[in-house]
Amino acid sequence: MSVSDATNASPVSTGDAEPPRLLSGAESILEALIDVDHPRKVAASRWAAEHLTDPSLAERDHSCTFWAEGWKRLADRGMFGLLADERHGGQNLELCAALLTIEGLGHGCRDEGLIFAMSSQVLTMQLTLQRFGSKDQQDRWMPHLLSGDAFGAFAMTEPNSGSDAYSLSTTAERTSEGYVLNGEKAWITMAPLADVFVVFATVNPDVGRWGITSFLVPGDTPGLIVGPNMPKSGMRTTPFANVRFENCAIPESARIGAEGAGASMFSSAMEAERGFLLASGVGALQRVLEDTVEFASSREQFGQAIGAFQGVSHPIAEIKLAHESARLLLYKAAALQQRGDASMMAAALAKLGASEAVLSGSLTSLEVHGARGYVTEYEVEREVRNALGGVIYGGSSAIQKNIIARLLGLPG
Ligand SMILES: Cc1cc2nc3c(=O)[nH]c(=O)nc-3n(C[C@H](O)[C@H](O)[C@H](O)COP(=O)(O)OP(=O)(O)OC[C@H]3O[C@@H](n4cnc5c(N)ncnc54)[C@H](O)[C@@H]3O)c2cc1C
Missing domain, CATH: 1.10.540.10 (Acyl-CoA dehydrogenase/oxidase, N-terminal domain)
Structure with missing residues (x-):
């Protein structure tokens, strides 16, 4: 389904000129x-x-x-x-x-x-x-x-292969004309609308990650079946669904790169996702901080603004610390990639630091807002729900810690 089918939007004014x-x-x-x-x-x-x-x-x-x-x-x-x-x-x-x-x-x-x-x-x-x-x-x-x-959507995760991504079981069986895909992908962002999917499947389950191959599959290919949009806790305006492949025939030209090269493509994509997908969340955290400062400055209890109580102002100062720390980690990972330097450690630190900062900062904001933070009307609780997924997608916090520990040379 295309956007132009779904909206009658007229061209949008671009506002101020782009900065230099x-x-x-x-x-x-x-x-x-x-x-x-x-x-x-x-x-x-x-x-x-x-x-x-x-x-x-x-x-x-x-x-x-x-x-x-x-x-x-x-x-x-x-x-x-x-x-x-x-x-x-x-x-x-x-x-x-x-x-x-x-x-x-x-x-x-x-x-x-x-x-x-x-x-x-x-x-x-x-x-x-x-x-x-x-x-x-x-x-x-x-x-x-x-x-x-x-x-476009990116389909790697499966019902039985999440953190252990290379244990995927979707198969791509060779035929005279190309491949036939069979299997299921889970929790795929944008799947309900996607016109094209990057799909990871194995051409040989016996060789583990060396069989993983990626394909570019149009959404209208017969045998590609998208499930219903799944309601979730946060990011509820992002479409999200499982995708099944039932004898889904695709030509050889649908393969991306060589057979067996999919794991390294996935690894490259994950380094970008880890390092940078939280950029918008870090921006949102700054807005949460600003909203919280404004609320704590105007809401009065015991005859003064609640922000004058150290029990309120210190947690807000901690949101500031979390936000700036997350930004530094994010741009350090970006800087290393921009320079062409190794960035696996930096990307894992950025993902871990930013996702945890956004979650803890949103929770603090909710608490500072009292009941107003908890009820839907004031829209503060939405920020907490939106922050929850960050510690799961792109590799959970535990998985980032595993990567960091491995790079530190710890056994395991
Ligand atoms: C909002 C959202 C969007 C997503 N979008 C996409 C998408 O577009 N494409 C896609 O392919 N996938 C997507 N995913 C899936 C996401 O990548 C997986 O959810 C994630 O990799 C975790 O896999 P899992 O949910 O199967 O959890 P599991 O791997 O089953 O993990 C469950 C728990 O066990 C812990 N755990 C697992 N292994 C270890 C270990 N070795 N050490 C310590 N702890 C461990 C985890 O930390 C977690 O707490 C999305 C998920 C979410 C929430």
Whole structure:
């Protein structure tokens, strides 16, 4: 299903002109690291607050409804091309610059499910296609993904293979014309709308990760069956479903790269997801902090603003610490990748630090808001629900700690 089918959105004003491109190299990295109010981020936040504020958000959150018009606005603003090649209409930004934009969107847009869906497509599905897809595969899909006319999904997890991702059991059996897929993928972001899936399957279950191969499968391929949109605790505006493959025949040209190369493609995608998918969440955490400071400054009990009580002000100071720490970890991981340096440790630290910061900061905010934090009307509890998934997707916090421990040389 395409966005243009789902919305009658008219072209969106692009608002203020884009800020100047970042300085290149070390200065751009330093700017991103130290400037919490970096001009690129502020511009994206202002644009999002103006163009991605939707009065029906609370209702859509309740009914798990995706905002197709918001998606189209993101596409018209060029957000799906942040990291894409110019030949496909992308901006081909340096990583730190792209993340500043995504962080700004997370700060300015209260529909976190929308920005999560966008970042997920850009950082996992599109990056895999860009890095490893053939010219034909890229030319067929990238322009449509960038224009918002097509949705993409990334399907690795299975009902019996989550953290242990390489134990997947979806098979790709060789035929004279290509492959036949059989198996099931679970918890796939954007699956209910996806026009194209990056799918991981094994061509030989006996050789473990060396059999894992990736494929680009159009959503309308016979035998590809998408389950119903699954309601979930947070990010409820992001469509999410299981996908079954029942004798799903695909041509050889659907394969991405070589047979057996899928595990390294997945690993590359996971490093991007770990390092950067939380960028919008870090932006959202700053908004949560600002909302909390405002509330604690105006809400009075015992004859004074509650923010004057140390029992309230110190936890808020801790949100600030969590936010700045998460930002530093995020941009350090981005800086290393931007420079072409090894970033596995940095990406695991960024994922762990940012997801835990967003969760703990949102919980503190809820507590500071008292009953107003707990009831749906004030929309503070939504921030907590949205933060919950961050410690699971892209590898749970325990899995990030496993990676960190292994890189530290600990036994196990
Ligand atoms: C919002 C959301 C979006 C998602 N989107 C996608 C998507 O687009 N594509 C996709 O492929 N997948 C997606 N997923 C799936 C996600 O990648 C998996 O949920 C995740 O990898 C964890 O797998 P699992 O849920 O099967 O949990 P399990 O692997 O069963 O883990 C359950 C618990 O056991 C712990 N555990 C497991 N192994 C170990 C270990 N070795 N050491 C210590 N603790 C361990 C985990 O930390 C966790 O607490 C999404 C998930 C969520 C929540």
